[in-house]
Amino acid sequence: MTGHEPPTALPRELLERPDVRAALATHDFGTVFYVARSEAGISYSMIAAECGIKPERVGTLAKGNGRVTTFEKIVCIADTFRIPGHMVGLAPRPWETPRDGSAGAAPRREFLKASAAASLAVGLPELSRPSTGGQVGSDLPEKLRQRTARLRRLDDVLGGGDTYRTYLGEYQATRSLLRHRAYAEETGRGLLSVLAEQAQQAGWAAFDGGRHAEARGLYEASRKAAVDAGDAELAGNALAFLAYQGLRGDRQARQDAVQTAARSCATVGPDAAPGVRALLYERLAWAHAVAGQADETERALEAAHGALAEADGEPQPDWAAWVDETELQIMSGRCWTELRLPLRAVPVLEAALGRYDDSHARDKALYLSWLADSYLTAGEVEQAAAVTGRALNLSTGVASVRPRERLAPVLQRLGAHQALPAVAEVLEMARS
Structure with a gap:
């Protein structure tokens, strides 16, 4: 931790106590409040002031009544008591020092x-x-x-x-x-x-x-x-999620996922909101691509673009509103990457990711992994290494398993070219 602790910081020995660790893992902050007062001498009024919680609410929680569930309060409590992010299910907090003692x-x-x-x-x-x-x-x-x-x-x-x-x-x-x-x-x-x-x-x-x-x-x-x-639209989207997850399995699981994705589109029907149909058709395209079905992938992508063109500024369900032309272009590039069509994938991914902000670190790291994959397939090893380095940098500290999972096979393929300085550098970055 830093050398400038707030007066409410809990000592390390308290944070490491089994009962406190268990309470933090389940967001039982009432136990934390009670221990803070009884063991560290931090008053409930100080806790209330620092965490932005009413004093009577702090006392109620300390008696074991009620829970803190909102993100903003969990973050505030973690920072108030200097609780490391991993203990409460958060990414490392800005004030944390790396455990190896390195600077910064x-x-x-x-x-x-x-x-x-x-x-x-x-x-x-x-x-x-x-x-x-x-x-x-x-x-x-x-x-x-x-x-x-x-x-x-x-x-x-x-x-x-x-x-x-x-x-x-x-x-x-x-x-x-x-x-x-x-x-x-x-x-x-x-x-x-x-x-x-x-x-x-x-x-x-x-x-x-x-x-x-x-x-x-x-x-x-x-x-x-x-x-x-x-609610047919949400029922269809649930099927699309199940299909997306099923694509992680073996060949039979992937075939089943294609059928599930097709059912998701049929469930919502042609009268569903354009954004919903675009979302489900792009997920169907992805299922076909992972299954190696090029013609079916192309038809599903065309259906997705056609549906999105019908939106015409009309309000869409919020859970589908993130699908826009850029997202569809990225999905097209991902599909073509899976189908080993790098000459189609690279220009689309480069153009779309150029408009994609780095603040969306997890998603951009994921999408860059497909771009790196396509560069490797095209024989552009050093360019693949550069893109992989960007993805690794973006994925650092992101509380998601997917970027590293996606980058693992790319790094393995790069290993065959480790004699190249650019490749050696990114492989070292991945190991650190």
């Missing part, structure tokens, strides 16, 4: 990402969702949908290792509400639709963080909730 704190990009994420979370309403009580108001589903959309922006700058617990907490809170509260039939359908959306969000974070069993369970729960809600 976390890279500036990590600080900017954490700051951006916190600013996105600021202002989220603390919705009242008690487990018992009167009937839920008809406006709650829309409020929850807006909250879910705002939290989705965290995925732009953070990996699933950082966001999973937050997204899962939102899903669990809505599921509890559905089980224990009373509501009108239409409100219930709206809540089920939100639940399906939240399950997909949590499932994606689990997948990105390497929690593949949890991801599948959440995707399946999402599909059931969407079907029960009569």
Whole structure:
């Protein structure tokens, strides 16, 4: 840690205590507050002031009643007590010093990402969702949908290792509400639709963080909730997520994933929002590409571009609104890379990634891995090494398993050319 600790910093010996470590792993900050006062002499009023929590709320949490689930509060508490990020499911905090004692704190990009994420979370309403009580108001589903959309922006700058617990907490809170509260039939359908959306969000974070069993369970729960809600678009998207995950398997699993992706498109039908159809068709194209089906890939990409052209400025569901022409171009380049068509892939990926901001570090690192792959296939080894170096730099500190997984085969192929200085340098970077 740094040499300038705040007065609320917990001593290392307390942070390493088994009971405190267990509490931090489950975000049981009540235990942390109690230990901070009883063992470190930090008053509840000081904790309240530093964490931006009402003093009575701190006392309530310390008695074991209630939980802290919002991203902004988790970040604030971690920084207040100087709790290393890995202990609470966050990326390394800006003030952390590398464990090997080398100079410097976390890279500036990590600080900017954490700051951006916190600013996105600021202002989220603390919705009242008690487990018992009167009937839920008809406006709650829309409020929850807006909250879910705002939290989705965290995925732009953070990996699933950082966001999973937050997204899962939102899903669990809505599921509890559905089980224990009373509501009108239409409100219930709206809540089920939100639940399906939240399950997909949590499932994606689990997948990105390497929690593949949890991801599948959440995707399946999402599909059931969407079907029960009569929300064909979200039901189709749940199938698309299941297909995307299935592509990690063997040949039979990939063939099954293609069929699942095709079902996702059929589920939403031709009358779905253009952005939704574009998203599902691009995922179908990806499934065909991974399965080595070039003609089918081309047809699915054409369908995706055609659907996106129909959008014409009309509002789209927030969970599909990120799909634009740049994203489709990147997906096209990815597909052509998988199909070993580098002369088609490279120009498209270079142009699209030139417009892609480095603040989206995880995604850009992933996309650069396909560009590096295509350069290698084309025999441009030094260019592949340069692009791989950019991807490695971007992926440093990102709480996602996918960039390194994607870069591993590229680095292995580069190993055959390690006599080249540019390649030797990037291989050394990967080992450090």
